[in-house]
Amino acid sequence: MGKQPVKMRAVVYALSPFQQKIMSGLWKDLPAKITHKVSENWISATLLLTPLVGTY
Template identity: 90%
Template structure:
């Protein structure tokens, strides 16, 4: 049995510089996607942002109190 050559076809994918719709599905229904993500993860976001906002407000209050204490 002899060797028979096999024809191969190479497919090259490229984006045209004139192509305008590279990722059209990314921007479709963006407010709906954001609402869905927020409504799914609201408890995680609350547990993350709650302590951060609380700590920041405590530090700002403490700095303001210290600033007023050293005023006189």
């Protein structure tokens, strides 16, 4: 059997300048979101940070 050429298509995803306003909502009030998540999951955060601090 001979080799057959395979057609390849490249797809590039990008945000238009008009839609980048939507992304700002992710960074809005970021410290409060992090504090809220850590306070909800403080046991998991402790188990994550203890080995990191212990090895340093």
